[in-house]
Amino acid sequence: MILFLGKGACHFKYSRMNKKFSLKNKTAVITGGGSGIGKAISFTLASQDAFVHVLDNQFESALETIDHIKKNNFIGVAHQCDVSNIQEVNQVILEICKTSNIDILVNNAGIAHVGNIENCQEEDLDRLYNVNIKGVYNCSKAVIPFMKKNKNGLIINLASIASSVGISDRFAYSMTKGAVLTMTYSIAKDYVKDNIRCNCISPARVHTPFVDGFIKKNYPNEEKKMFENLSKTQPIGRMGTPQEIADLALYLCSEEAKFITGSNFAIDGGFVTLNSH
Numbered sequence: 583m584i585l586f587l588g589k590g591a592c593h594f595k596y597s598r599m600n601k602k603f604s605l606k607n608k609t610a611v612i613t614g615g616g617s618g619i620g621k622a623i624s625f626t627l628a629s630q631d632a633f634v635h636v637l638d639n640q641f642e643s644a645l646e647t648i649d650h651i652k653k654n655n656f657i658g659v660a661h662q663c664d665v666s667n668i669q670e671v672n673q674v675i676l677e678i679c680k681t682s683n684i685d686i687l688v689n690n691a692g693i694a695h696v697g698n699i700e701n702c703q704e705e706d707l708d709r710l711y712n713v714n715i716k717g718v719y720n721c722s723k724a725v726i727p728f729m730k731k732n733k734n735g736l737i738i739n740l741a742s743i744a745s746s747v748g749i750s751d752r753f754a755y756s757m758t759k760g761a762v763l764t765m766t767y768s769i770a771k772d773y774v775k776d777n778i779r780c781n782c783i784s785p786a787r788v789h790t791p792f793v794d795g796f797i798k799k800n801y802p803n804e805e806k807k808m809f810e811n812l813s814k815t816q817p818i819g820r821m822g823t824p825q826e827i828a829d830l831a832l833y834l835c836s837e838e839a840k841f842i843t844g845s846n847f848a849i850d851g852g853f854v855t856l857n858s859h
């Protein structure tokens with residue numbers, strides 16, 4: 583479209599009307615996309631026309647996400663994949679790369695553990711390390727060579743408020759999320775010259791099965807009280823929603839955010855900066 587504004591005036595030329603945050607022709611891989619935040623991110627990216635690959639160790643959940651995406655006339659595929667298993671990760675990534683470039687990787691799969699150092703057993707520590715840290719390592723290591731070859735890529739990691747501040751009884755979880763934050767900086771620094779960007783999102787409590795699961799397991803018969811207590815720890819007075827996290831992820835995945843790398847985005851109802859500890 584060409585707009586003439588009269589003799590001597592500026593004129594603007596548009597080849598097309600831009601749709602903000604469009605992910606048309608982009609391929610995105612979302613780990614742990616079968617539930618909660620990952621499910622919301624998968625659907626949101628698909629609804630902006632990305633082709634989404636949903637990886638989850640619970641294949642049925644990944645299929646449900648893809649079913650929902652397809653019912654709404656968007657596109658994607660479900661994959662069975664345990665992110666802590668490097669062979670499984672390499673196989674799935676290789677399979678995807680046979681037919682398309684991976685533009686976006688969202689390292690979202692993560693697990694929780696409640697406890698301080700005394701009641702965190704070695705196997706709890708290893709389990710959290712394997713999924714929350716090695717999962718990010720495995721998936722990023724698998725996609726980066728392809729992104730390097732394409733001279734294009736974006737990695738988004740799900741960190742947490744626990745990456746930056748002390749949270750009671752979250753010893754193993756905080757250890758892993760601190761590592762997610764620093765892996766983000768490290769990858770961003772090493773690959774900025776290859777046009778690969780890396781950022782992370784640090785939510786406070788978001789109401790997902792992850793939160794319901796740990797309240798049920800760790801505070802039986804006190805679930806309602808704990809839910810209210812956890813809601814109040816955000817100065818804004820509630821937990822976040824998966825969609826709010828997905829909307830931030832969408833922005834970060836879009837062309838509009840292409841100046842951003844090596845950044846940590848708090849989305850926490852004021853948890854980190856407004857709580858007086």
Ligand SMILES: NC(=O)c1ccc[n+]([C@@H]2O[C@H](COP(=O)([O-])OP(=O)(O)OC[C@H]3O[C@@H](n4cnc5c(N)ncnc54)[C@H](O)[C@@H]3O)[C@@H](O)[C@H]2O)c1
Pocket residue numbers: 613614615616617618619620637638639640643663664665666689690691692693713717740741742743784785786787788789790791792793
């Ligand atoms: N919910 C919160 O309050 C909150 C806050 C801060 C950060 N986070 C982070 O956000 C991410 C998503 O959290 P959520 O609340 O949506 O969790 P969720 O439990 O609802 O979903 C996690 C998904 O990851 C999958 N998963 C778990 N282990 C896996 C593995 N080894 N391989 C592949 N998939 C695996 C699960 O099957 C599930 O589908 C996590 O990394 C979590 O640490 C969550």
